[in-house]
Amino acid sequence: MTTFVDRVELHVAAGNGGHGCASVHREKFKPLGGPDGGNGGRGGDVTLVVDQDITTLLDYHHSPHRKATNGQPGAGDHRTGKEGQDLVLPVPDGTVVLDRNGNVLADLVGQGTTFVAGQGGRGGLGNAALASARRKAPGFALLGEPGESRDIVLELKTVADVALVGYPSAGKSSLISVLSAAKPKIADYPFTTLVPNLGVVTAGGTVYTIADVPGLIPGASQGKGLGLEFLRHVERCSVLVHVLDTATLESDRDPVSDLDMIEEELKQYGGLDDRPRIVVLNKIDIPDGQDLADMIRPELEERGYRVFEVSAVARTGLKELSYALASVIAEARAAKPVEEATRIVIRPKAVDDAGFTVTLEEDGIYRVRGEKPERWVRQTDFNNDEAVGYLADRLNRLGVEDELMKAGARAGDGVAIGAEDNAVVFDWEPTMAAGAEMLGRRGEDHRLEAPRPAAQRRRDREAERDEVSKEYQEFDPFA
Structure with a gap:
């Protein structure tokens, strides 16, 4: 059964905004008291948060689809819908968020x-919020916007100070078990360690973390064995420790060739050339192991490596190694630049930025792209003529019609607002500026005007009867 997952594909969907x-x-003696429709509630966001208690992405491996709740629609009496x-979603420290194309979105x-x-999607405005001096009784409301949906990839890169790298069964798990309180699985066969193990080491006044990376073999950087899956856990480590087996039973291997192979794989993976290296010759408690360590130590020191001879079983040489690692880590921490306070970068829009673009495509369609036009389209109920007219007025005030004319659009040309996969397409008529006149004064309901006095209403009825009577008397059926 899988207990450790460091890469998952997650499908997230934020909540939709509620409709206005x-x-x-309406109340007694006042059946038409004005618009009172409330706004819709905002849809919920999907947020990733680093939690130190989480060490794996296993939960998202089993349940990759996550969705926030929708906002509730507004109601009468100026009641706003619930958000x-x-x-x-809690994620481990060191999680990298990527899109489907591999672009990094965040490094947590x-x-x-x-x-x-x-x-989350915005809630739609109710007709009370849309009312104005010229639009006293809107007969429509705005729709809530859909929440953002996307597919993302989560990759875990272990956050540790020291990474133990080496061939399978070189003794990395045994070493981390005696240096720290970590209790990894230890056995006498290759690939015992299938997941990275973390331990905390205290040496003097320095506390640091150490990671046991699963064994590497030739071709690991190209995906062979377990290397490609876990080499990413080495990226954040400040110090690399080569654990070399001085008592290997394989005749075609020796510690120096093992070191050269691991270095080649690290080079192929890339980005690790600047990390300090320390070499640990393990298993010197075995007589042949001590003899081999004495033979190869001068050669390794000539290459510039700091070499330590240890035995995880006999627990010899561990104190010197732990203090040496603490010294290197302290230097690495001191060399890091001091983190500056967060800087807020303000990028004002250009004075000639209209907020949208109009382009003529090969098929003769004029496509309008921009945050405001596309958002307004999503908020429009196209089953309501008044709402469509309101959209026309908004687009006209933004200058869309003027830009269409400048681009060469003529009556009957196709216009699309939005992306190709989710656009509203219509035949353009250059009369959108007259939309209010064509549909009347939208949002004005004569029933909401102040009532006329009774005497005036009686005089109006009498005048209407007189007009009808006059027309009847003038009508001659034999003419």
Whole structure:
């Protein structure tokens, strides 16, 4: 059964915004008291948060589809819909968020670091919020926007100070078990370690973490064995420790060739040339192991490596190794640049930025792209003529019609607003500026005007009867 997962594909969907409400206030003796439709609630976000207690992505391996709740629609009497509940997904420290194309979206390091993977949709405005001096009684409301849906990839890169690398069965798990309180599985066969193990070591006044990376073999950087799956866990480590087996039973191997092979794989993987290296000659408690260590140590030191002879079983040489690692780590920490305070970069829009673009495509369609036009289209109920007219007015005020004319659009030309896979297409008529005149004064309901006095209503009825009577008297059926 899988207990450790360091790479998953996650399908996240934020909540949709609730629709606005189109409602008219009614009460005794005042059946038409004006618009009172409330706004829809915002959809919930999907947020990734670093949690130090989480060490694997196993939960998302079993349940890769995650969705936040939707916002509730608005209601009459100016009642705003309930907002959707945000979905918070805890992830391990060192999680990298990528899109489907491999582009890095976020690198989550440090307790509490957050990333909004899916933005909840805005709630639609009710007709009370849309009312104005010229639009006293809107007979429509705006729809809620759909929440953001996307497929992301989560990759875990272990956050540790020291990485133990080497061939399978070189003694890495035994070494981390005696240097720290970690209790990895230890056995006398290759690939006993199938997942990275983390341990905490205290040497003097320095506390550091050490990671046991599963065994590497030739071709690991190309995906052979377990190397490609776990080489990423070496990236964040400050120090690399080569654990070499001085008592290997394989006749075609020796510690120096093992070191050369591992270095070649690290070079092929890339990005690790600047990390300090330390060589550990393990299993010197075996007589042949001690003899081999004495033979190869001068050669390794000539190459510039610091070499330590240890025995994880006999627990010899461990104190010198732990303090040496603490010294190198302290130097690495001191060499890191001091983190500056977060800088806020303000990029104002250009003075001539219209907020949208109009382009003529090969098929003769004029495509309009921009945040506002596309959002307005998503908010429009196309089954309501008044809402469609309101959209026309908004686009006209933004200058879309003027740009279409400048681009050469003529009556009857096709216009699409939005991306190709989700666009609203219509035949353009250059009369959108007159939309209000064509549909009347939208949003004005004569029933909401102040009532006329009784005497005036009686005089109007009498004048209407007189007009009808006059027309009847003038009608001659024999003419």
